[in-house]
Amino acid sequence: MMLSSVHVKIIVFLLAGFVSGYAGNIYAIDQKTGIDEQAQLPFWEVSTGGMSLRLIQRLPIQSRGYFLARGFNATQAERIARSCIFQTVFKNTSQGGQPGKASTLEYNLNDWRVIYKGKKRKMKTRQDWASEWRAEKVSKPAQIAFEWSLYPTSQQYKPGDYNWGMSVFNLEPGSRFDLEITWMQYGRKNTAIIKNMECAPDINPQPTEAL
């Protein structure tokens, strides 16, 4: 029943993997892209043992229809639709970690940066849009719908909390850019850069022809 040193090393390696798998590695940052199953559109995702952020393309035609139905006129709906919108889901997943490793997550979109053609700039937040809508005397119900449809500018998530909303990067359809994100968790500031994101092109998808 004696274990060789190789066996012992393998067991130690697996136990370490087990512990870090259960705890989730709270600092290591994973990134992936693919096609979102529900939206059937490209997504970019960042996750650690304590959080996950998924940004899913929204087609301009989707946003155009959505905001027309909520009281915006055609010009305003067009402006929103062509502003590079991503459906955003940001979760505090730290509850799945090692006992005692659950941690509050905080972020502020004003700290995030869109990197486009070598230059950095802020995102366009609820507050930026609100002043435009007030100046244009947009109806109150439309303003309310817009405000709550957009991703919250800042938020604090306890374990298990998350939001779902639209993020606006204010670029032309089809533009490619990097996104620098920051968030506070486990008592420290965390940063990641999501490379080569792409604003959805302004296309009008046709139904697939039946065979």
Next chain:
Amino acid sequence: MKNIFYILIMIVSLTGMSLAMAGEKKQTLPAVAKPFKAPEFALKDENDITYRLSDFRGKVVLINFWATWCPPCRIEMPSIERLWQKVKGKGIVILAINVGESADTVFKFTGQLQLSFPIPMDTKGEVIKKYPAAGLPTTYIVSPAGMVTHRAVGSREWDDPVLMKQLMAMRIPNRNGK
């Protein structure tokens, strides 16, 4: 000997995976850092019935802010209805406050899902700002003493046994201590 070794490897790996997966599905209702007095409101539902928060003093009140266009709000609505069917008349009240939509829109939606709990309407989006929620859905729990004690951001399975037990434990015990 080799078989025992490989079985051990499989047990360790599978246990780790299942623990990690179980952790991700856990439903949470976190306490707020500092409980605060629940802002008072009086809102009407689609049938013109007025709901005043202070009318429910002595009960646990679950205040859920939502809208029909918000996907996670729609996801959690059936579980709120199931919760309502289980806690109705047992010292827990549900007020699902619609944010910024018309009575017609709310009526169509609630009809589709056959929701029976009270749905007051914050048509001007003023009550939600008092709490203050930043996104939809956000749910606050108001204690029988009128204090906001817990907050859940994002959808939950509200009839999950863990959450139900947590809510039931917040009620004022009756004379039998139950």
